[in-house]
Amino acid sequence: MDLNAKPYDLGQPYFPGMPHYPTHPPFLYSLTKRHGDMVHALGATSAADAIALGTHVGTHIDALSHFSCNGVCYGGRKVEQTYEHGMAELGVDSIAPIVRRGVLLDIAGVAGVDVLPADFEITPDHLDRAATVEIEEGDIVLLRTGWARLFSDARQYINNTIGPGPGIEGARWLSSRKIFAAGADTVAFEKSPNPAMPVHVHLLVESGIHIIEVLNLEQLARDRVYEFLFVAAPMNIRGATGAPLRPLAFANPGPVRRKPLSSPPGSILKE
Amino acid sequence: MDLNAKPYDLGQPYFPGMPHYPTHPPFLYSLTKRHGDMVHALGATSAADAIALGTHVGTHIDALSHFSCNGVCYGGRKVEQTYEHGMAELGVDSIAPIVRRGVLLDIAGVAGVDVLPADFEITPDHLDRAATVEIEEGDIVLLRTGWARLFSDARQYINNTIGPGPGIEGARWLSSRKIFAAGADTVAFEKSPNPAMPVHVHLLVESGIHIIEVLNLEQLARDRVYEFLFVAAPMNIRGATGAPLRPLAFANPGPVRRKPLSSPPGSILKE
Amino acid sequence: MDLNAKPYDLGQPYFPGMPHYPTHPPFLYSLTKRHGDMVHALGATSAADAIALGTHVGTHIDALSHFSCNGVCYGGRKVEQTYEHGMAELGVDSIAPIVRRGVLLDIAGVAGVDVLPADFEITPDHLDRAATVEIEEGDIVLLRTGWARLFSDARQYINNTIGPGPGIEGARWLSSRKIFAAGADTVAFEKSPNPAMPVHVHLLVESGIHIIEVLNLEQLARDRVYEFLFVAAPMNIRGATGAPLRPLAFANPGPVRRKPLSSPPGSILKE
Amino acid sequence: MDLNAKPYDLGQPYFPGMPHYPTHPPFLYSLTKRHGDMVHALGATSAADAIALGTHVGTHIDALSHFSCNGVCYGGRKVEQTYEHGMAELGVDSIAPIVRRGVLLDIAGVAGVDVLPADFEITPDHLDRAATVEIEEGDIVLLRTGWARLFSDARQYINNTIGPGPGIEGARWLSSRKIFAAGADTVAFEKSPNPAMPVHVHLLVESGIHIIEVLNLEQLARDRVYEFLFVAAPMNIRGATGAPLRPLAFANPGPVRRKPLSSPPGSILKE
Secondary structure (H helix, E strand, O other): OOOOOOOEEOOOOEOOOOOOOOOOOOOEEEEEEOEOOEOOHHHEEEOEEEEEEEOOOOOEEEOHHHEEEOOEOHHHOEOOEEOOOEEOOOOHHHOOOEEEEEEEEOHHHHHOOOOOOOOOEEOHHHHHHHOOOOOOOOOEEEEOOOHHHHOOOHHHHHHHHOEOEEOHHHHHHHHOOOOOEEEEOOOOOOOEOOOOOHHHHHHHHHOOOEEEEOOOOHHHHHOOOOEEEEEEOOOOEOOOOEEEOOOEEEOOOOOOOOOOOOOOOOOOOOO | OOOOOOOEEOOOOEOOOOOOOOOOOOOEEEEEEOEOOEOOHHHEEEOEEEEEEEOOOOOEEEOHHHEEEOOEOHHHOEOOEEOOOEEOOOOHHHOOOEEEEEEEEEHHHHHOOOOOOOOOEEOHHHHHHHOOOOOOOOOEEEEEOOHHHHOOOHHHHHHHHOEOEEOHHHHHHHHOOOOOEEEEOOOOOOOEOOOOOHHHHHHHHHOOOEEEEOOOOHHHHHOOOOEEEEEEOOOOEOOOOEEEOOOEEEOOOOOOOOOOOOOOOOOOOOO | OOOOOOOEEOOOOEOOOOOOOOOOOOOEEEEEEOOOOOOOHHHEEEOEEEEEEEOOOOOEEEOHHHEEEOOEOHHHOEOOEEOOOEEOOOOHHHOOOEEEEEEEEEHHHHHOOOOOOOOOEEOHHHHHHHOOOOOOOOOEEEEEOOHHHHOOOHHHHHHHHOEOEEOHHHHHHHHOOOOOEEEEOOOOOOOEOOOOOHHHHHHHHHOOOEEEEOOOOHHHHHOOOOEEEEEEOOOOEOOOOEEEOOOEEEOOOOOOOOOOOOOOOOOOOOO | OOOOOOOEEOOOOEOOOOOOOOOOOOOEEEEEEOEOOEOOHHHEEEOEEEEEEEOOOOOEEEOHHHEEEOOEOHHHOEOOEEOOOEEOOOOHHHOOOEEEEEEEEOHHHHHOOOOOOOOOEEOHHHHHHHOOOOOOOOOEEEEOOOHHHHOOOHHHHHHHHOEOEEOHHHHHHHHOOOOOEEEEOOOOOOOEOOOOOHHHHHHHHHOOOEEEEOOOOHHHHHOOOOEEEEEEOOOOEOOOOEEEOOOEEEOOOOOOOOOOOOOOOOOOOOO
């Protein structure tokens, strides 16, 4: 391991006015103590801040409990929930820190554009063409649409919730490979809008595959890094359906031993 | 790199009632949408949550702008601040993802106790005795007091802000080694209470060394892992004086090349 | 004025899981300091709490700046807004404490039901039949649908945003009477869903008439109090588009002198 | 009742950077949806905001459960509390909307200054001299220090928590009159600092008298309105130890009938 190998930062920054899906509570920030408000002995002062946000705002991971169908989540677990403590099972605190092989599928690159149009559906054919390496069980598969470039303008990035993403066939292509998580650089991993949210249902509820959203994949694509070590530690919020995380990608991490799923996908909680 | 090498999780969980220093806004959580509140087509439902917290609550890193002395922060940077956007310089967003050599100094272990008493000052002598490997420039140095064991009871963990930590001599021992960051498993990296906060001032303002607090170092100590690869990506909040992070420690990461500070400590922002 | 005359409380309570319109940040609550966490001299302890919420959550008033049309708000004021400070004009801080004649129109009562069905549109005919007293310029006009009875169950109350309310004709009936504000006991003063939000646009943008939502009008209706003194002081949030308020209704306040609008409706800011 | 009689607004505004006692979570604000982020049919757009704050921030009332002594609150009620739901008894939701006789004691005026010095203790002698009318059972008694003039500068207003207020003798002067609530224009109704908080303990725990803080009494004093109708409706937060409120004072409300406490002070919850 070469400590001088700077990782790629796949997270987006947090700031007032940053994009958020309309139904999720936005990011609030305030400096809550200014330097000088209180003066410690010897002239020292400190400043501090506070934030508030939805757990699906900014770069984040969806816990499997984020979606359910007819009252059950992945693996047939019945929904048990309270406002005060969230989900009794499959919360984001059940996701261990993630250290896995990551694979980039540069869909925008394959399509020959910087940014996919809003109505672009990612199909199995696009996925086949963008996959430069074989996808293996347990991998993290990231689809680049180029929308990270729009992130600084909330209006463009949210775009009335219209945006590119996989449809159900694309989702099936991913789930058949028994991956650990799928992600993209958009606010919803879904050809949007689709009120039925079929990709979320198929991945989270039917397949036990996590979803990572609002990534920044621009630098990876620019450097043509299609295979990497993916390291991410979600904020460990008890019972939550999602959490911020700031994933890192290490190119050329040296010889990497495969990490198959030790059991059916999604069941490997607290791995 | 062996993907099967599970990293140590050095972060504490977030939950209602978790400990917080009295002057920092505590952690709030609520499930904001329950499964079933809205039903998507085909019977799918989703749930989501929101959180609010101070940036120095839970496992977190102090940006250099957290403290100032007589109106200036580290490197002579003048304090420029607004409530709405925080600090113009030395914010937590200026800290690149951290991939560095980590070193554990098990002070409680050296003292022969599970948990250091609240009035215990960590001195250079304790540090000398606990350092099983040589500390190098650019390292992350973590001091174990054993207080992570008290974390589940906010009253004990905060303890009227009385707790063990280094005094100014301990801080000088650390800064003389030109490390990147110092951390511990307590709420304040400081023999507390000390209203002058000399350790914070010496490390953050005078030495440009970050502070990481509220760590969980129990498992590392139990396994006698005193040297490791330390990987952490602070939540990237623009202008903030601190941020949550969930550090990982990889034992035996293979041959590790030294990573000296490329410039005087603290100045290597956006490295 | 008889101090023993207990006012009617027209506000709903705040609690975790209380109803909120999906696009508005929900209510968060936590006790942030427990009795006993810190002990003052002589055995005294204190407890404290924190909350977070959208400004259009719970019983609240819409500032005129809540809606705009083609870039302009009421009175032709151009939208000027920042994330950090909200609206430069027509913010909720421009609404003086409200002390006006209030009038209840019990639409559910006229319709002969406890709770209006979700698809019920309130028409001028309903308004005519429910108005037991003449409505005058500057009045507060409150329409009862009975939905306050559903408030304790967020799912029923929000009901996929389908609910009873006036259509555009009902809104015109109200605006022609030059009232100060219109209100109801539902989450949206609008026959919902209607993505064009014509009632909000007509009242707020075209007519300068405020909207008050999520009221509790049950007790007033039960006691057949159709005319009252309406007193309410919105939370004075600088630049906000809305604010919580807890209106009081005083029945039989003694002789009440008319309070006409001193100028075209809506322009009487900072009255 | 003359609707043209404009009430006095005794509340302070909310804005980023507003003063807050260091141990209470500060006020956060953000416009969370801008006009134009989403466009409704026909060109309409809406904007909305969110806030977060401690319940003892800004103009607020202390519930009797805010303080306890040796595990019991007023009336011998044992402390029962959870992080998620606050206090089981004596929460702010047990305070009915307040409609009572208010009395202003202009201590700064009596002292011949605009603003009382930070170390000024309000004594029974000051109270005697400032009371221009007789105080009666059930009244709201407001003490003016002039500190409302400092409110726009958080540093001055908080002043390292040093500020004027009554000592224990002043508190006893008030409690002997069996009033409903005492208030002032400072952040703490207490000669501060006094770590034992004797005035809070005496009023809240021993006497069942509420405390109202961060008032603005400047206009009342300027107009020499020493007796008035006091109307205030605290934000109705279930289980909370305090809540924002924006009190109104009506001068010359006409003949006012006395409103004695129907039972020992403080026990008249849900009156």
